[in-house]
Amino acid sequence: MLLLYNLGLRIYYTLILLFSAFNSKARLWITGRQHVKYTAFNQSVWFHFASLGEFEQGRPVLERFRAMQSQSKIVVTFFSPSGYEIRKNTPLADAVYYLPLDTAQNAQEFINTVNPALAIFTKYEYWYHFFNELNKRRIPLYIISGIFRPEQVFFKWYGGLHRKMLSFVSHFFVQDEESKHLLQSLNINNVSVSGDTRFDRVWANAQQPKDLSAISGFKDGQKLFIAGSTWPADERLIAGLITQYPDWKFIIAPHEISEEKINNLTGLLPQNAAQRYSKLTAQNPPLTTQVLIIDNIGMLSSLYQYADIAFIGGGFGAGIHNTLEAAAVGLPVIFGPNYNKFKEAKDLIKLGAGFSVSDEAGLKKVVADLIGNETHYAAATNKAKTYVAEHTGATDAIVNYIAYS
Incomplete structure (x- = not known):
């Protein structure tokens, strides 16, 4: 199985290399891993994140480690360009790198150089050679905000190598009891149900949101519908709401903000209904249209405070994006049908604070029900906010365990 794993990684690398000729993300993935000189440390704490979402989750x-161990060097790695390119200069780390391809040689060289005293991986990403090397050197490895499902490879007859990876982990901090029981079914008992650190992150942000006066001016006392991290399939649905609710304002923050994507989005909207907003042009011109398109990364969590209803994108593709940022400020959240891998989305639906739609008619019905029933709307907002508040505390549980183990 290890031979197949190594072969699969080589094939994956070759495919990314081929795609890099015409795909900017693939090109960044390749070039970011070339000719890198890692800084040697006497000892460090190594955090790995798959992408930007996992960085915010584990942040x-x-x-807390940065504050508690100010003398320790912190190394952060990312698998994806969407994490590295945005957070490569974070003051929370002494060094930030792309994770090298998972080969035995790369794992040995990387760990030799950064010399971690412990390693913390957020949610997922299991790399055999890195985990094996940490285990051979008896360097503690922790998985935080882990989530497991029966359909994952660990629980299949052919998942022996991946089960071996689990055996290299010192302790799992998982989000729910189901994950704990699944691990225990493999005789893995070094597990704590600590919850999801995302709740701590979004709740803290919601208590001290950044003031965006331009957005307040754009809203101008009107109701505001915000669509965050959208893809084209989401945007086609949302476009139908704009003419139906001319007295509402709309903010759309696409997941991808290339000129092509922004132009395609603009083409879906009523003529002259939208203008773009960038941090760099926040003072120009007055935001007077019905629709605002956000053409930069990093504002979304601060935008939700101004909204009345939120739509979260991704549910017509690989899966929905972050619903908790919107729920933390008390917004009813709407999303597409692909949400089953996301516990918080299922919880919000059960509470009556989350709503899944599969087409434009479904979206219009949910919005009409929320707008037309003040009691229903008030209950949804209260339940969304309460849900997030009641699920904070994972960070304390994790840090206290690691610090005193």
């Missing part, structure tokens, strides 16, 4: 633990 409360990273911040």
